[in-house]
Amino acid sequence: MSKPTTITLDKLQEANAGLVLSGQIAIIDNFRLDEMPRQAQLVDCHLLWLCEAGSAKYVCDTNDYVTCPNDFSIISRGQLIEDFHVSPDYKGVGMVITQEFYTEIIRNVHELASIFLFTRNNPVSHLLDNEADTFKLYRNKIKEKIAEKDHIFRTAVVQSLFTTMVYDLGNAIFRIEKQQMQPHGHTRAETIFFKFIKLLAEHYREERQVSWYSRQMSISPKYLFEMVKEVSGRTPNEWIDTYVVKEIRLMLKNSNLSVKEIANEMHFNNQSFMAKYFKFHVGMTPTEYRKR
Numbered sequence: 001m002s003k004p005t006t007i008t009l010d011k012l013q014e015a016n017a018g019l020v021l022s023g024q025i026a027i028i029d030n031f032r033l034d035e036m037p038r039q040a041q042l043v044d045c046h047l048l049w050l051c052e053a054g055s056a057k058y059v060c061d062t063n064d065y066v067t068c069p070n071d072f073s074i075i076s077r078g079q080l081i082e083d084f085h086v087s088p089d090y091k092g093v094g095m096v097i098t099q100e101f102y103t104e105i106i107r108n109v110h111e112l113a114s115i116f117l118f119t120r121n122n123p124v125s126h127l128l129d130n131e132a133d134t135f136k137l138y139r140n141k142i143k144e145k146i147a148e149k150d151h152i153f154r155t156a157v158v159q160s161l162f163t164t165m166v167y168d169l170g171n172a173i174f175r176i177e178k179q180q181m182q183p184h185g186h187t188r189a190e191t192i193f194f195k196f197i198k199l200l201a202e203h204y205r206e207e208r209q210v211s212w213y214s215r216q217m218s219i220s221p222k223y224l225f226e227m228v229k230e231v232s233g234r235t236p237n238e239w240i241d242t243y244v245v246k247e248i249r250l251m252l253k254n255s256n257l258s259v260k261e262i263a264n265e266m267h268f269n270n271q272s273f274m275a276k277y278f279k280f281h282v283g284m285t286p287t288e289y290r291k292r
Contacts, residue, residue: 007081009045009096019146021158024101027143031092033058033084040082046102047075049094050127050135054087065124067092070132072169074119077102078233095139097162103242104249105163118177120232131172138165192217193231196224197239204243206267210236245281248274252290259286 013026015035020026031049033056051067058065059082060075067073075081077099097105119125127135138161145157199213207213213236214224221236228236244266251262260271268274278286 005039005041006044007041007047009098012045012047012096019143021146022155024098025142025146025158025162026096027139027146028094028096031094033086033090033092036081036084038083040080043075043077043079043081045099046077046097047073047094048096049073049092050132052091052093054090056084056086056090056092058082058084060123067124068126070127070129072125072127072132072135072172073123074125075123076120079120079123093136093139095142101159101162103246105159105166118173122176125173125176127172131168134168135165138162138168189227189230192219192224192227196228196236200239200243204240205247205265208240208244210240241281245278248278248286249282249289252286259290262286 009023009026012028013020016028016030016032028049051069051071053069056067061079142158142161145151145154145161148154151157195217196213199216210221210224214221217224224236228234228239232239248262248266251257251265257265259275263271263274266274268277275285278289282289
């Protein structure tokens, strides 16, 4: 079996002539799903789009999906999509974001675990008219701000708008999840993932060891690794690093705390250790990042 090709933001932007901000988010006015290759493709970004007219059929992670007007699709990084078919009158609008942009945004969204799990296992959700209008309103406003190249806070405004949009979409997703919840509830792996994310959100500032989280959950580190990886496609360490690095970035950009004070806040042994940790994950020292 041949290796699937990869879908990236750059490829989608080029095919759909989207408006892009810093190579991290693209706004697409008309998703050309009819031009998507039929063979399997591995998604290396995050796709969010709304069907406005017509219909489209595709396969995601071996499951068949159909989208009709007001159906909202979210395809996450690491998923496999193929076999697109669209009706002659199909029209879809949306956006594409990179994993880096996603990581910058998603850590601040409450109830991350539920949103993440539901959209990954249920890529297509039917929105109410007002919910679909809300998505289009945010999308158009984000597009407007991306076009304002002289706006000194353009990136920050776009990030804030996207974050607010995720909250509003999250409300719609919770409504849909409540309606569709199966009697058996969540699997064992999903339950463990929920508990891990909840613990992480409460303790990431002082605890960075997987073994600590596994002890709180009365399971082995190996089992925690397997369950979290199965559900999210990421390891517990990757989730921990995402939370910690994001918090350090926020404090460097949005506070007057010194690097030493931030190291103390985040319970690192010393400033030097935090600087090495940060540089390993970000590619620059805390001081360099603050001066950027």
